[in-house]
Amino acid sequence: MxxxxxxxxxxxxxxxxxxxxxxxxxxxxxxxxxxxxxxxxxxxxxxxxxxxxxxxxxxxxxxxxxLTVRAVPEYHLLGLINVVVLSTSPLRSMNKAKEVLAKHDYLHEIMECYGAINGLYAWFTIPIDRIKYFEKFIATISERGIIEDYRIYYTSNFKYYLPNFRYFSVRKRNWRFNLERFVSRIREEKIVEEEFEEPEYFRIQADYLDIAIIWALEVDATTRLAKIAKREGVSRSLIKYHYDEHVDETLVKEYMVDFPRFMPGTSNRLLFVYNFRRFDDLATFAGVLRETPYVVSMAKELRRNVLFAVLDVPVDDLGKLLKFTASDLSESFGIEKFMVMFLPPESYTWKPLPKDNFDPNRGWIYREYLPL
Missing domain, CATH: 1.10.10 (Arc Repressor Mutant, subunit A)
Structure with a gap:
């Protein structure tokens, strides 16, 4: 047969x-x-x-x-603060701007963005005692015309999410999520607020071996401890001790798990930046997004009621989502204003922690990098 x-x-x-x-x-x-x-x-x-x-x-x-799986560090325990920079850039110098930002030691990820801001979305993790030097770097490349207008946001750690598989049909391999019905239902249901921790301090609570382990788990979350030990020239037992006692569940509490959610070519990756009247509104709305198949990651601007949300949205749902956000959801959840940008996935670049910039005695070494 x-x-x-x-x-x-x-x-x-x-x-x-x-x-x-x-x-x-x-x-x-x-x-x-x-x-x-x-x-x-x-x-x-x-x-x-x-x-x-x-x-x-x-x-x-x-x-x-x-499937992509990466460790997500607790950056504040490494003495680092998350910094998101949204910048406009002339089309003629877009590649130059991306190249300059990508060369910065502490860049974590960068993508082109189009929409409310036409230019670049860049996320850095900066040593807390070098913030002024970083702000000087951004101001300098702006003065030199590499980027034009820019906005700097200091944020909590980004939290990563799986889509709500409650709306996925395993038998038919498709999503059965109706946005209109969902919006109607959430008005009547109690939403569990999403929690965003604002660090009380930014202090290095790690040594070089901890940093080396985290770096390896960012590159490949399944890296064998023996391989890390060999690269660092120490015993496996020492690496295992650091992993068990320092890294696991302390310096690394979660993993980014990413995979294709929708048929290729049928969805867009978008960055939404929402401003809320109150923190309770922000936390509740983040809880709403968490219940959808859309949400990829979210973070909150420190000491402000501003939510960053990266969403994968099917093309057919995008117009409806924007309409509901501008009307029904804004009224129900205290959204004062929002902006949205398309993030082309082919423009994505990321880097793990710059472990070679960590000195066992001095902590993070910040090199002042200014392009010619």
């Missing part, structure tokens, strides 16, 4: 038709978000699946570029 051809046999077709989101893979993704990817045996036990199957699924997803 001729073997029936299935979509999962071809990785390209597999990705395009959302085949990567079958029931078992969704369970694996959810569990990775809860406990991280480093103990696949525990994940297998928790979801009652064979360890070998879980391992092969995880390897296959990563090999096919359908």
């Amino acid at each position: 001729r073997r029936k051809k299935t979509l999962t046999l071809e990785p390209g077709i597999f990705a395009k038709v959302m085949g990567h989101l079958d029931e078992l893979n969704i369970k694996i993704i959810k569990e990775i978000k809860i406990i991280g990817p480093r103990n696949l045996s525990a994940i297998a036990r928790n979801i009652n699946a064979p360890k070998r199957t879980v391992h092969s699924r995880y390897v296959r997803l990563r090999k096919d570029k359908l």
